[in-house]
Amino acid sequence: xxxxxxxxxxxxxxxxxxxxxxxxxxxxxxxxxxxxxxxxxxxxxxxxxxxxxxxxxxxxxxxxxxxxxxxxxxxxxxxxxxxxxxxxxxxxxxxxxxxxxxxxxxxxxxxxxxxxxxxxxxxxxxxxxxxxxxxxxxxxxxxxxxxxxxxxxxxxxxxxxxxxxxxxxxxxxxxxxxxxxxxxxxxxxxxxxxxxxxxxxxxxxxxxxxxxxxxxxxxxxxxxxxxxxxxxxxxxxxxxxxxxxxxxxxxxxxxxxxxxxxxxxxxxxx
Amino acid sequence: xxxxxxxxxxxxxxxxxxxxxxxxxxxxxxxxxxxxxxxxxxxxxxxxxxxxxxxxxxxxxxxxxxxxxxxxxxxxxxxxxxxxxxxxxxxxxxxxxxxxxxxxxxxxxxxxxxxxxxxxxxxxxxxxxxxxxxxxxxxxxxxxxxxxxxxxxxxxxxxxxxxxxxxxxxxxxxxxxxxxxxxxxxxxxxxxxxxxxxxxxxxxxxxxxxxxxxxxxxxxxxxxxxxxxxxxxxxxxxxxxxxxxxxxxxxxxxxxxxxxxxxxxxxxxxxxxxxxxxxxxxxxxxx
Numbered sequence: 001x002x003x004x005x006x007x008x009x010x011x012x013x014x015x016x017x018x019x020x021x022x023x024x025x026x027x028x029x030x031x032x033x034x035x036x037x038x039x040x041x042x043x044x045x046x047x048x049x050x051x052x053x054x055x056x057x058x059x060x061x062x063x064x065x066x067x068x069x070x071x072x073x074x075x076x077x078x079x080x081x082x083x084x085x086x087x088x089x090x091x092x093x094x095x096x097x098x099x100x101x102x103x104x105x106x107x108x109x110x111x112x113x114x115x116x117x118x119x120x121x122x123x124x125x126x127x128x129x130x131x132x133x134x135x136x137x138x139x140x141x142x143x144x145x146x147x148x149x150x151x152x153x154x155x156x157x158x159x160x161x162x163x164x165x166x167x168x169x170x171x172x173x174x175x176x177x178x179x180x181x182x183x184x185x186x187x188x189x190x191x192x193x194x195x196x197x198x199x200x201x202x203x204x205x206x207x208x209x210x211x212x213x214x215x216x217x218x219x220x221x222x223x224x225x226x227x228x229x230x231x232x233x234x235x236x237x238x239x240x241x242x243x244x245x246x247x248x249x250x251x252x253x254x255x256x257x258x259x260x261x262x263x264x265x266x267x268x269x270x
Numbered sequence: 271x272x273x274x275x276x277x278x279x280x281x282x283x284x285x286x287x288x289x290x291x292x293x294x295x296x297x298x299x300x301x302x303x304x305x306x307x308x309x310x311x312x313x314x315x316x317x318x319x320x321x322x323x324x325x326x327x328x329x330x331x332x333x334x335x336x337x338x339x340x341x342x343x344x345x346x347x348x349x350x351x352x353x354x355x356x357x358x359x360x361x362x363x364x365x366x367x368x369x370x371x372x373x374x375x376x377x378x379x380x381x382x383x384x385x386x387x388x389x390x391x392x393x394x395x396x397x398x399x400x401x402x403x404x405x406x407x408x409x410x411x412x413x414x415x416x417x418x419x420x421x422x423x424x425x426x427x428x429x430x431x432x433x434x435x436x437x438x439x440x441x442x443x444x445x446x447x448x449x450x451x452x453x454x455x456x457x458x459x460x461x462x463x464x465x466x467x468x469x470x471x472x473x474x475x476x477x478x479x480x481x482x483x484x485x486x487x488x489x490x491x492x493x494x495x496x497x498x499x500x501x502x503x504x505x506x507x508x509x510x511x512x513x514x515x516x517x518x519x520x521x522x523x524x525x526x527x528x529x530x531x532x533x534x535x536x537x538x539x540x541x542x543x544x545x546x547x548x549x550x551x552x553x554x555x556x557x
Contacts, residue, residue: 239274260281268284 004200005241009234011198012227016056016076018064022193024186027054033177034062034152038070038123042174043144047154049179052224055154058179059125062152072123078131085136089143093122106139113146122149129153181221188212190223191230206253214258218267233261463489476506483515492522510542521552 086104195204219225470478483498496519503512520529
């Protein structure tokens with residue numbers, strides 16, 4: 001067996017790529033829900049959940065699946081400057097670049113959108129909207145009121161603040177899809193599918209329910225945390241396979257390495 | 271690479287800590303198991319102990335401090351016939367608490383016990399002593415009378431002369447003085463109490479203690495009479511009177527409830543009619 005743990009660990013690098021998307025039951029359900037919501041005459045749709053629950057992944061998946069069939073634009077990174085945001089929206093709508101010395105007039109943009117009503121339906125996917133200012137969110141709301149532009153936004157759910165309660169979200173958002181952490185079984189499936197997708201069936205078979213239980217105890221089914229855990233775990237595997245191969249069993253998943261991972265990530269005290 | 275080595279070290283340390291914790295847990299389990307087993311095997315002892323404590327909780331007789339020192343003793347007062355001597359009471363306690371350790375028995379024997387003074391004997395002795403004394407006094411008086419009579423012969427049919435009358439008055443005065451002395455002996459004069467206290471400190475006899483208790487009671491010093499009754503009771507527990515004076519003193523000190531409790535618990539064992547009568551008296555506050 002070659003040391004392919006290096007490649008295995010790369011599977012768990014936290015990235016929003018459509019190839020990394022794992023179709024779990026719950027993810028499929030949420031995706032279908034989101035797709036149906038797009039067909040409804042809604043102005044804004046909110047994807048809501050704790051960090052690492054798969055909001056960005058879902059948005060990314062939606063974008064890649066629909067970009068051929070609809071007018072859909074994906075702003076994966078938050079655009080904090082109002083000027084820049086309006087410029088990007090204008091360029092997306094018109095397909096024309098705005099000269100550097102000019103800026104987009106919001107009233108003009110609003111009138112332009114109103115003129116397009118009934119002719120076009122443009123979808124904007126905005127990630128990390130909790131970083132947008134209230135003034136900018138208000139402008140987004142006004143644009144969505146024209147019914148030409150539809151926004152799907154994602155928000156982090158924080159413990160201190162229930163953002164949904166904010167006035168502009170309370171009154172404008174018509175559809176809320178809340179994402180949550182995976183269950184233990186879903187997590188098992190997630191890890192297995194990720195490994196099998198890349199052809200590491202042997203390693204996938206090594207991981208038993210008790211190992212998932214151990215991982216779940218610390219990651220609570222959060223996809224980002226799980227990815228981090230598995231990345232570190234296979235990093236340790238890689239090291240031992242190279243330097244102390246007698247300590248690595250290819251038939252059995254190592255509890256020692258699991259515990260070392262938890263130690264390294266600070267889940268347990270050494 | 272160094273990080274991994276360091277991480278592995280940390281893992282070994284972590285495992286060692288885990289093992290220690292597991293060992294501790296196992297140790298605790300073993301300790302509790304052994305403790306449980308020991309408690310199970312010693313169940314009778316614990317049960318006895320519990321029973322004793324329960325009895326104490328039920329009785330709560332408000333005895334003086336000396337008596338209240340030993341809860342086991344209080345239980346004994348309730349359960350055992352009080353007419354028993356101190357030794358008998360101890361034996362009974364020992365037989366009841368077979369499971370108790372020797373140390374506990376030793377403690378019981380050291381505790382103050384409320385014994386009962388054989389007051390009837392004491393009384394009979396005192397009375398006979400008094401009778402003897404009075405007889406002796408009267409003998410001497412009679413002897414004096416006789417000698418006086420030799421000197422003065424009263425004529426039955428005639429009035430006495432002035433000189434004859436003065437002689438008789440002197441005799442009566444002598445007799446009166448003798449009688450006063452006798453009363454003082456049984457009374458509560460400071461002299462008598464002092465003498466008796468000295469006597470008691472030398473002899474340590476229950477009789478003296480009881481006489482002192484009576485003297486103080488008669489004097490109205492109920493705290494002292496209570497104390498001396500208890501002392502007498504400690505020395506000899508065979509008779510009712512120390513109990514009675516103790517309870518009477520309690521009553522006089524305004525502790526009617528305690529007095530009744532003590533007498534009731536004593537009556538349960540002794541069935542003494544005198545005690546019953548005293549209980550009724552105290553109940554009706556006719557003491």
